[in-house]
Amino acid sequence: MKKPLSSPPHYVDDIDRLQSYQVKLxxxxxxxxxxxxxxxxxxxxxxxxxxxxxxxxxxxxxxxxxxxxxxxxxxxxxxxxxxxxxxxxxxxxxxxxxxxxxxxxxxxxxxxxxxxxxxxxxxxxxxxxxxxxxxxxxxxxxxxxxxxxxxxxxxxxxxxxxxxxxxxxxxxxxxxxxxxxxxxxxxxxxxxxxxxxxxxxxxAHQEQYVQKSKQHQSLIKQLTVLSRSNLELNQMLQLVIASTAESLQADRGLLISLKYTDPLFRTQAKKQIPKARATVIGEWATEAQNSRTSKPDTLAQSFLISECGLCQRAFMDSGKPVIFDDYTDQNETLTAAPLFAIEELPAVLLVPLESQGKILGFLVLQQSVIRNWQPAELNLVEMVCAQMSNAIIQSQTLRQVQTLVDDRTAKLQSSIELQAKLHEKTRQYVDQLQKLNELKDEFLSNMSDRLRYPLTNMLMSIRNLRLPGIAPERQARYLDILEQECSKEINLINDLLTLQKLESPHEAPLLQSIDLNTRIQDIAASFEKKLAEKGLRISVDLPEDSLKLQTELESFDRILQELLTNACKYSEQDTIVRLEAAHRVDQQIDQVIIKVTNIGRAISEEEATYIFDKFRRGKGRWTPGTGLGLALVKSLVQHLNGAIAVESLPISDSEQSEICFTLTLPQFSDESKP
Incomplete structure (x- = not known):
């Protein structure tokens, strides 16, 4: 008999050594x-x-x-x-x-x-x-x-x-x-x-922001104290320009007054260069700037407005702030007066001191390098100019009525009250501008994200499609991405156009009779798969007797789709989205009440005040979106003569809340028509 075959001993040893080497590796x-x-x-x-x-x-x-x-x-x-x-x-x-x-x-x-x-x-x-x-x-x-x-x-x-x-x-x-x-x-x-x-x-950025805020608050306090002091006008203005320039970290600050050849309040045509002489009544500069220049003190120096293109620009721009990153780039028609030392300080911010449409002078801040002025800083400078304008007008008024001893106290009190009202209006104006700026930033952030990301993906897909030797299946994948991202852009533009159309005067909705129960069930069924992908379920609660509703079908469908999409985005996993409909009579008016309820993060009272506004989103909510969905819902509901409200109810023993959107629509059924 033949003996069974077996591996040579040295072969087994090689395998063991290889395995041992791999393990060690x-x-x-x-x-x-x-x-x-x-x-x-x-x-x-x-x-x-x-x-x-x-x-x-x-x-x-x-x-x-x-x-x-x-x-x-x-x-x-x-x-x-x-x-x-x-x-x-x-x-x-x-x-x-x-x-x-x-x-x-x-x-x-x-x-x-x-x-x-x-x-x-x-x-x-x-x-x-x-x-x-x-x-x-x-x-x-x-x-x-x-x-x-x-x-x-x-x-x-x-x-x-x-x-x-x-x-x-x-x-x-x-x-x-x-x-x-x-x-x-x-x-x-x-x-x-x-x-x-x-x-x-x-x-570091927050510390810098806090430091700037403290400097600005300190400046406002200083100005408030100065406005109530008994200092002579020129002394007060000198302290104001020094505090302002130092607080805003400018290299140099100038305060210039104007003396018109014609009477100060004589009516002049817009954008007309007046006959006036400008005089420096306040100056401040950093120690470094003083050490770099050998020019004599510019205080009390004067020049004609007709000789300075820089000051003329303030009249041509109707009293708006004049900003130049580098004034040396301007042509000869905008030649500045020599005392501005443009060669050494080419970056210029010139803000008119204006009162009742008349320019009393200028506040000028200069720097040796380009500076990007922030909106909050410009607002602060304009507030300072408003206060200085008030101070100048007040001083002129006091001099004019100095001989009228009996009226002096009454006029002074009136001036103080006016100054307080102007200060409050200025503060409200600054607050309003800050809020508008925040809304602008939020809008730009949301829209840039929604526009940039699809365009970036489309660009990358196009570049990859141009690569040589790309496989057909990858070509199909990139083409799908192009189509998807293009659809996102089209949908975003369509939503914006729809909102614009709804906000402008428009025709009455084109009503038609629908079976409300059937319509709601169809819309809910179309969302089951999308909700299931996020671990959510939908529950529909409708009356046994089917409701009839006179409405505009396209608008009604879009409202429910946006509400269900919103619930899908912000619902906690493994929860149920409830969709309910009922009939109600309120003050002899038939109404249909539709509720969309989900479990998720609570909506604060502050968020509830603007949740239906365009481009506004809840604080701390990072789910991608444009902030148009609920704004579109509100516009469509108003188009259908209805109302919508949101309510957030906390759930006991839980960090989550029950979020309920309640839609109220008038029920104009065929039977109720006259």
């Missing part, structure tokens, strides 16, 4: 990742300066991965105005002495030389591609050589992208799976570092 890889993460955490814990922390992490990663360059780029939160992008580069020693190139290796060239860019995170989304490419554009402009190979990974913290790690080679290179796995392991630790950077930036 995995253990080594895990130990290497653990040590690298531990070192990153130590850097985060021990670094007080965020810039130095990122530099140390970049050097650590660059050495660990043996790359030519490591680029760390923090991704700014686009929903926040305070956040900024921070970039940190580390290069190997042999590249430190090389000169910087005039142009960076373009992203189009990177994509045309595949595989230049690889991502450790899989699957790779279009958003990931966009973030990585933007990080390369921002962070790699100063690299000494063109990029030939990149291994990148976006970092996420709190569910949002907050940075990108780019490992760069200046020679072609094929990244190994072990390198990709190692980069994945350090991603979370680097995300924490990027979060620290973002927090430090936010804190």
């Amino acid at each position: 995995m253990q080594h890889q895990e130990e290497r990742a653990r040590q690298l993460v531990q070192k990153i955490n130590q850097i985060i814990a021990n670094s007080s300066a965020t810039a130095l922390m990122l530099q140390e992490i970049a050097q650590l990663l660059g050495v660990a991965f043996q790359v030519d360059c490591c680029c760390l780029v923090s991704v700014a939160d686009e929903t926040s105005d305070e956040a900024t992008t921070t970039t940190t580069n580390w290069c190997a020693d042999e590249y430190l002495g090389l000169p910087h190139p005039e142009e960076m290796f373009s992203m189009e060239q990177l994509l045309m030389h595949s595989p230049v860019l690889q991502c450790a995170a899989q699957p790779l989304t279009i958003e990931d591609i966009s973030i990585i490419q933007n990080s390369l554009v921002i962070g790699c402009q100063s690299l000494p050589l063109p990029i030939k190979a990149v291994l990148a990974i976006p970092t996420r913290f709190g569910g949002n992208n907050n940075g990108v790690i780019n490992l760069i080679k200046f020679q072609p290179y094929e990244w190994s799976e072990s390198e990709k796995e190692l980069l994945k392991e350090v991603e979370s630790a680097c995300a924490i570092a990027f979060s620290r950077v973002a927090q430090a930036q936010l804190i």
